[in-house]
Amino acid sequence: xxxxxxxxxxxxPTGSIPHGRPAGSVEIIDLNGLRNIEFGDTEDELTQRxxxxxxxxxxxxxLVGHDTVSPVFMDDRLVLLWVGDPMRTxxxxxxxxxxxxxxxxxxxxxxxxxxxxxxxxxxxLARSGDRAYLFLHDGRTVxxxxxxxxxxxxxxxxxxxxxx
Numbered sequence: 001x002x003x004x005x006x007x008x009x010x011x012x013p014t015g016s017i018p019h020g021r022p023a024g025s026v027e028i029i030d031l032n033g034l035r036n037i038e039f040g041d042t043e044d045e046l047t048q049r050x051x052x053x054x055x056x057x058x059x060x061x062x063l064v065g066h067d068t069v070s071p072v073f074m075d076d077r078l079v080l081l082w083v084g085d086p087m088r089t090x091x092x093x094x095x096x097x098x099x100x101x102x103x104x105x106x107x108x109x110x111x112x113x114x115x116x117x118x119x120x121x122x123x124x125l126a127r128s129g130d131r132a133y134l135f136l137h138d139g140r141t142v143x144x145x146x147x148x149x150x151x152x153x154x155x156x157x158x159x160x161x162x163x164x
Contacts, residue, residue, distance in 0.1 A: 026086045026094070027066075029147050031131035033081065037063060037071075039131070039148050041078045072148070072156070080148035080156065087145065089133060097142045102126060102135050112157050123157050125150070 033039050037051060043061065046052035052061050052071070063069050068084035088094035091105040103109055106126035112134075114120035121136040121143055132150035134157060135142045146153055156162075 026088050028090055029069075029081060029083050029087045029145065030090050031128055031133070031147060033078070033147075034063075034066065034069070037066075037078070037081075039078055039081075042076050043073055043078075044076070046078070072152070074152065078148075079152040080146055082162070083145050083147065089145070089147075093133070093135065093142060093145065095142055095144065099124065099135075099137050099140060099142065102137075102142065106133075112154075115160075118160070120160055125154060125157070 027034065031039075033041075036049075037046065043052060046063075051064050053064060054061050061071060061073070063071055068087065070082040071078055072080035072082065085095045093102055093105060102124050106128075108127045110125040110127065112123035112125055114122050121138060124135045124137060126133045126135065127150045130150055131148065132153045134146040134153040136144040136146070146156065
């Protein structure tokens with residue numbers, strides 16, 4: 001996992017976001033990815049389409065128009081997306097959602113306990129086939145959402161890796 005390319009979350013946008021979405025509007029992250037960005041896409045494909053750019057001010061590649069999303073690549077393929085506010089899942093889970101809602105809205109949820117003595121958050125892995133959401137939480141509310149391939153989400157949690 002340490003070889004993964006992980007981008008920073010950036011600064012929340014102000015004004016208008018590309019594609020006519022007003023700042024603060026909610027966008028959906030599902031188990032395929034985002035609009036025009038799918039898990040399994042290569043860095044080259046996304047760069048050629050003008051969706052991925054590398055900035056000297058960031059710690060890794062960034063997705064154009066998605067300042068609160070950090071892509072994770074492994075072997076040149078998009079495997080995970082760390083998403084921040086205002087992203088939500090199709091089931092309505094977002095940063096600030098009560099943990100009880102995760103249990104209620106997903107059929108296959110696995111509790112992941114952070115190692116004792118660390119400052120890491122516990123997780124809930126909501127799996128569907130080879131994909132999953134990893135919801136990091138403080139025991140009461142979701143604090144971060146990661147979506148993508150289930151095995152990579154679990155590995156990320158186990159190794160305690162995060163964006164810059």
